[in-house]
Amino acid sequence: MSDEADGLEARLRAYEGRPAAVAGVGRDPVNLPMIRHWCEAMGDANPAYTGADAIAPPTMLQAWIMRGLVTALEGSGGSSGQGGVGEGVGGRTGGRAAEYEELLGLLDAAGCTAVVATDCEQEYLRPLRPGDEVAFDTVIESVSGRKTTALGAGHFVTTRTDVRVAGELVGTHRFRILKYAPARRKPKERRPRPVINRDNAGFWEGVREHRLLIQRCTACDTLRFPWLPGCNACGAQEWDTVEASGEGAVFSYVVMHHPPFPAFSPPYAVGLIELAEGVRIVSDVVGVPYDKVRIGMPVRLEFRRYDEELVLPVFEGTVA
Structure with a gap:
């Protein structure tokens, strides 16, 4: 690895642990209409998500902290056209921290101008219920060394969002993107292969x-x-x-x-x-x-x- 590449990785890793979004508050309280729309879209008829004692589906954790289309477009715009911290996180208050913008700008300057979301992980500590007001903070958890992928070479950036209600930690959302320099080659003209696992x-x-x-x-x-x-x-x-x-x-x-x-x-x-x-x-x-x-x-x-x-x-x- 060249001294220049070593220097870039050191600069990127210096952002680990720094904020990506601060003092965010969800646009809306947890509410039954959004829960109903989610369940209809997912085809989930679990009775736990209806009635007077309803809880929100755990996988809705991200939905309560997303900025929405209008606020994402009115935001900073950011580098690479991303609509929030990785995937649109940022509620009524809060938004991308300057440190996160700097990190994306540094990657852009290194030629990693393309971005793709790769995966997310969630942890649930207690159910969310209608009326809960969510707040959150997001940190840059890790920046990988340079990786070569089929899309091109670049760096994986992982953010961790801690979601709270009245100060109590209720869940954690990790989101990972790849910022990469697109590979210069003609793609094969084949349809993508289905992902086959033991369940399907x-x-x-x-x-x-x-x-x-x-x-x-x-x-x-x-x-x-x-x-x-x-x-x-x-x-x-x-x-x-x-x-x-x-x-x-x-x-x-x-x-x-x-x-x-x-x-x-x-x-x-x-x-x-x-x-x-x-x-x-x-x-x-x-x-x-x-x-x-x-x-x-x-x-x-x-x-x-x-x-x-x-x-x-x-x-x-x-x-x-």
């Missing part, structure tokens, strides 16, 4: 056999998709599968125009498809012009092979 391997085995399999809880018969290790209705872990009929309708959709990607040809429609069985799946809507896709449009499942390895379920629309 059976689904992808079904796809290879041209079968769309839906999990069914053997304790309460609730169908669920995407695949999960346990039932979100009763909590049971035993399950079997049913094969989808292939009939469905467009529940919602977006038309993708940007960013361009060599394996795709925008504009194209991506739909949230409600299957006849009642569960929903995200997939391409094919067979009709993108500007003819409509909510409620009937669709029919088909399987398309994109290369020697990849088969994906898509849905062919029908224009009335």
